Amino acid sequence: MRGGWAPAWRTLLAVGVGVAAEALAGWLLRRRREGSALREALFFPSRATCVEALLAEEGGGPSPGPCDCPLPHQESPLSRLLAHLLAARRSLDLCVFAFSNPQLRRALLLLHRRRVHIRVVTDADYMALRGSQIGILRKAGIQVRHDQETGYMHNKFVIIDKKVLITGSLNWTTQAIQNNRENVIIIDDKKIVDVFLAEFEKIWEDFDPTNYTFFTN
Amino acid sequence: MRGGWAPAWRTLLAVGVGVAAEALAGWLLRRRREGSALREALFFPSRATCVEALLAEEGGGPSPGPCDCPLPHQESPLSRLLAHLLAARRSLDLCVFAFSNPQLRRALLLLHRRRVHIRVVTDADYMALRGSQIGILRKAGIQVRHDQETGYMHNKFVIIDKKVLITGSLNWTTQAIQNNRENVIIIDDKKIVDVFLAEFEKIWEDFDPTNYTFFTN
Numbered sequence: 174m175r176g177g178w179a180p181a182w183r184t185l186l187a188v189g190v191g192v193a194a195e196a197l198a199g200w201l202l203r204r205r206r207e208g209s210a211l212r213e214a215l216f217f218p219s220r221a222t223c224v225e226a227l228l229a230e231e232g233g234g235p236s237p238g239p240c241d242c243p244l245p246h247q248e249s250p251l252s253r254l255l256a257h258l259l260a261a262r263r264s265l266d267l268c269v270f271a272f273s274n275p276q277l278r279r280a281l282l283l284l285h286r287r288r289v290h291i292r293v294v295t296d297a298d299y300m301a302l303r304g305s306q307i308g309i310l311r312k313a314g315i316q317v318r319h320d321q322e323t324g325y326m327h328n329k330f331v332i333i334d335k336k337v338l339i340t341g342s343l344n345w346t347t348q349a350i351q352n353n354r355e356n357v358i359i360i361d362d363k364k365i366v367d368v369f370l371a372e373f374e375k376i377w378e379d380f381d382p383t384n385y386t387f388f389t390n
Numbered sequence: 391m392r393g394g395w396a397p398a399w400r401t402l403l404a405v406g407v408g409v410a411a412e413a414l415a416g417w418l419l420r421r422r423r424e425g426s427a428l429r430e431a432l433f434f435p436s437r438a439t440c441v442e443a444l445l446a447e448e449g450g451g452p453s454p455g456p457c458d459c460p461l462p463h464q465e466s467p468l469s470r471l472l473a474h475l476l477a478a479r480r481s482l483d484l485c486v487f488a489f490s491n492p493q494l495r496r497a498l499l500l501l502h503r504r505r506v507h508i509r510v511v512t513d514a515d516y517m518a519l520r521g522s523q524i525g526i527l528r529k530a531g532i533q534v535r536h537d538q539e540t541g542y543m544h545n546k547f548v549i550i551d552k553k554v555l556i557t558g559s560l561n562w563t564t565q566a567i568q569n570n571r572e573n574v575i576i577i578d579d580k581k582i583v584d585v586f587l588a589e590f591e592k593i594w595e596d597f598d599p600t601n602y603t604f605f606t607n
Contacts (some may be wrong), residue, residue, distance in 0.1 A: 186400070187407040194408035195415035214585045218541055268571070270559075324435055324569025327559050340558060340573060342487075342544050352541025354485070354593060356557060358575075358582060365575060368431045376571060 210361065213257075217343060217355035219250040227255045228279050250357070251350050254339070255280050257359055261289045261333045266373045268294045268328035271305075271344035278306035285315050293317045294376050296326040306345075318380040326380075332373060338366045427578065430474075434560060434572035436467040444472050445496050467574070468567050471556070472497050474576055478550045481507045483590045485545035488516045488561035495523035502532050510534045511593050513543040523562075535597040543597075549590060555583045 223244040240246065258265065258280050265284055272278070272295060285291055293310060297319040300307040311317050320326040330340035341357035343349050360366070440461040457463065475482065475497050482501055489495070489512060502508055510527060514536040517524040528534050537543040547557035558574035560566050577583075 183400070183403070187404055190404040191407045191411035195411045198412035198415040212579055212582050214582055214589075216589050320571065322569070322571075324565070324571065327566065327570040327572050329559050330573055340575060342546050342557070342559060348541070349544065352539070353544040354537065354539075354541065355544050356547055356586070356589065358557060360577075360579075360582070362429055362577075365429050365431055365577070369573070372431075372433050372573065 211337060211359060212362075213253070213359040215250040215253055215341075215357040215359070217250050217350055217357075218352050219350055220245070221351060222247055222249040222252055224249075224252050224255055224276050227252060227259060228276065228283060230283060251276065254357060257333065257337065257339060258331065259284065260337075263334050264290045264292075264332075265334075266292050266332045266370070266377075268326065268330050268373065268376060269345050270296045270325060270327045270329060271299045271302075271346050271349075272307055273302075273304040273346045273348075274350060275306065275347075277345045278309055281310060281315065282313055285313055291315045292373075292377060294326060294328075294373070294380060295319050297321060298325070304346075318377060318382060320380055321385055326376070328376075330369060330373075332366060332370055335370055336363075336366060337361045338369050340369070428554060428576060429579075430470070430576040432467040432470055432558075432574040432576070434467050434567055434574075435569050436567055437462070438568060439464055439466040439469055441466075441469050441472055441493050444469060444476060445493065445500060447500060468493065471574060474550065474554065474556060475548065476501065477554075478506045480551050481509075481549075482551075483509050483549045483587070483594075485511045485543065485547050485590065485593060486562050487513045487542060487544045487546060488519075488563050488566075489523050490519075490521040490563045490565075491567060492523065492564075494562045495526055498527060498532065499530055502530055508532045509590075509594060511543060511545075511590070511597060512536050514538060515542070521563075535594060535599060537597055538602055543593070545593075547586060547590075549583060549587055552587055553580075553583060554578045555586050557586070 221244055223240050223242050223246045225240040225242065226246075255276065258277070261284050265281070267281075272293075281291055281293075293307070293315060295307055295317060299305065300319055307317055329342065329344055330338065332338055337359065338361070339357060339359045341355065343355040343357050349355055438461055440457050440459050440463045442457040442459065443463070472493065475494070478501050482498070484498075498508055498510075510524070510532060512524055512534060516522065517536055524534055546559065546561055547555065549555055554576060555578070556574060556576045558572065560572040560574050566572055
């Protein structure tokens with residue numbers, strides 16, 4: 174009978190197409206998830222490599238052309254870290270215990286010039302040590318707050334554009350980058366990023382300078 | 391005409407069912423993903439809480455009943471961390487710079503008695519300091535290796551049963567747990583866990599004691 178299928182066959186066709194579509198959708202979703210979710214790990218120590226190409230805009234003038242320094246011109250854990258930081262477009266929220274590495278300071282100054290909103294929380298004891306880059310950041314107009322607690326502000330995490338979290342054991346020191354065994358993970362999982370954002374805001378408020386006590390003796 | 395649909399209608403029905411099934415499958419997949427993936431963040435300092443219930447099996451005898459110590463008997467970042475560690479069934483691979491906290495040492499000894507295979511990598515300088523728990527682990531028969539490098543073994547990460555990663559800024563010290571601003575994340579993302587496992591194996595081999603140099607002067 175032309176054009177006339179039994180109801181059972183119509184149901185089977187619909188179910189078959191549905192099952193196939195479900196399988197396809199599942200595969201596509203898993204594939205999209207695998208492909209797009211940011212989940213990267215960096216391990217240190219990192220051999221010193223040239224990162225001038227990444228920081229080339231720094232001077233504000235035209236690109237200075239290929240760098241002829243003797244360091245290897247290749248990717249390294251430090252260059253990956255810098256690349257993630259320099260991808261910031263709107264905001265960079267940083268908690269870091271020790272900050273003495275000049276390349277990472279240059280990256281923050283570059284972002285500051287690009288009008289990325291930067292907030293830095295650091296440890297009061299460490300920031301006073303020789304080699305700390307915190308003073309340079311402050312002089313450039315970047316907001317910095319520090320603890321006034323008996324414990325250390327020992328976190329080392331960054332949130333980029335409120336969407337990407339970088340955390341781990343790595344302080345922002347050349348010693349740590351070039352000599353220590355360290356790890357950093359970079360993820361954009363919304364659930365994790367959001368709780369770190371909330372923690373950053375909490376620490377930022379806890380360390381509001383209007384609450385600082387200035388000891389006079 | 392009973393039982394006779396035009397081909398266009400049959401196609402539309404199939405497409406409609408397919409689209410609905412795809413939407414449903416996507417929703418279910420996202421929901422399953424949200425529900426099952428382990429993505430937890432712990433922030434310190436943690437107020438001191440009683441963790442005796444978690445470590446109750448430690449003596450090997452019957453449970454000693456409710457603890458009547460004066461500490462609060464409630465969940466805390468430390469109790470969450472202990473619970474994740476004590477969930478280990480087969481293996482626990484730990485890299486930690488400083489380890490002086492007695493509760494965490496007790497957790498490792500408890501797992502060791504449960505025949506969980508434990509490997510510990512630590513920093514040579516720190517492990518010799520007063521309060522270090524490394525000697526107690528070694529005496530109990532837990533394998534420990536340490537660096538012999540100019541840099542520090544500054545990692546603080548654990549891999550549980552080769553499936554769950556715990557990493558962050560937290561050293562395993564009471565100072566860090568109770569006084570410092572610290573973060574720890576706990577995730578079971580296979581891609582991240584696998585690269586940390588590979589890094590652990592690399593460090594474990596790098597610090598093979600047959601390569602240790604014993605200075606005699």
